[in-house]
Amino acid sequence: MKVLQINSDRSRAYHDMAYAVAMREEMDIIIASEPNKKLVQESRWITDSRIDVAVHVRNKDLEIGNIRREAGYVCIKIRDYNIYCGYSSPNIPLDDFKQYIDGLMEDVTSNSGKSIILGDLNVKLPEWGSPTTDNRGAYMAEWISTLDLVVHNNGDIPTFERGNSTSFIDVTFSTQAFARDIINWKALMEESMSQHRFIYFEVRDGTKRRKQFERRKTYVDSTKFKIEMQERIERINVVETSVESCIQIVKGAYAESQPRRSRNGMRKVPY
Numbered sequence: 001m002k003v004l005q006i007n008s009d010r011s012r013a014y015h016d017m018a019y020a021v022a023m024r025e026e027m028d029i030i031i032a033s034e035p036n037k038k039l040v041q042e043s044r045w046i047t048d049s050r051i052d053v054a055v056h057v058r059n060k061d062l063e064i065g066n067i068r069r070e071a072g073y074v075c076i077k078i079r080d081y082n083i084y085c086g087y088s089s090p091n092i093p094l095d096d097f098k099q100y101i102d103g104l105m106e107d108v109t110s111n112s113g114k115s116i117i118l119g120d121l122n123v124k125l126p127e128w129g130s131p132t133t134d135n136r137g138a139y140m141a142e143w144i145s146t147l148d149l150v151v152h153n154n155g156d157i158p159t160f161e162r163g164n165s166t167s168f169i170d171v172t173f174s175t176q177a178f179a180r181d182i183i184n185w186k187a188l189m190e191e192s193m194s195q196h197r198f199i200y201f202e203v204r205d206g207t208k209r210r211k212q213f214e215r216r217k218t219y220v221d222s223t224k225f226k227i228e229m230q231e232r233i234e235r236i237n238v239v240e241t242s243v244e245s246c247i248q249i250v251k252g253a254y255a256e257s258q259p260r261r262s263r264n265g266m267r268k269v270p271y
Helices: 012-024 037-042 094-110 135-147 222-234 243-256
Strands: 002-007 029-033 053-057 064-070 073-078 081-087 114-120 160-162 165-167 170-174 182-187 199-203
Touching (some): 029 114, 053 081, 081 094, 094 114, 094 135, 170 199
Parallel strands (some): 081 114
Antiparallel strands (some): 002 199, 064 073, 073 081, 114 170, 160 165, 182 199
């Protein structure tokens, strides 16, 4: 299973970029912290109760089990493991953060076995690349030690950049029982249109994709296409021609330059 993780900063544009990357790389799941609330509600994403995190399952063959929506995180069961997707604002008081982390980690404990915990927790800790430890990090470290969790961030590339400021705040970790099945974790260098980088990793869970059918090849007589285009262009007033007229010219020339088909084989002419 291929996973794409991002903080979309409430922006539709960041969502669009995530969609494009997910389609190109055939990702199975997109997980967004700080999603655009209107978009994820319209598109039926799986969200937490505050809509601070959202999950889009692209691969319809995934076996989705229970879904539990809490304040600041959502837990999705896929086959025999759980994915916890969370977000914690950097602006909440430390006591509120501790209460949030306690609830999240106690939930992980109750689902003993295979679990992934990920998201933008706004925590500074050397375990995932930060040069310093803040108060949140010190508290988070206690839970990591208590549950013997495995951090998958490699710390090579900051996950957040704003001007000259960089940090490692988008994290992925898991229980020991599941650690060896999470592979190829990396912060992607390509443009995300966000101050946060895309994070990519794979889960070895035997997920299979439906075979993509090869598109039928379209044969066009290039010589006839050129002739048809020339004849159509000569019949129009170029100065007064609209974009729509140009589209119809190309479509008409394309249709005329294809081999004739029986009526039963007719189909729409592609752009």
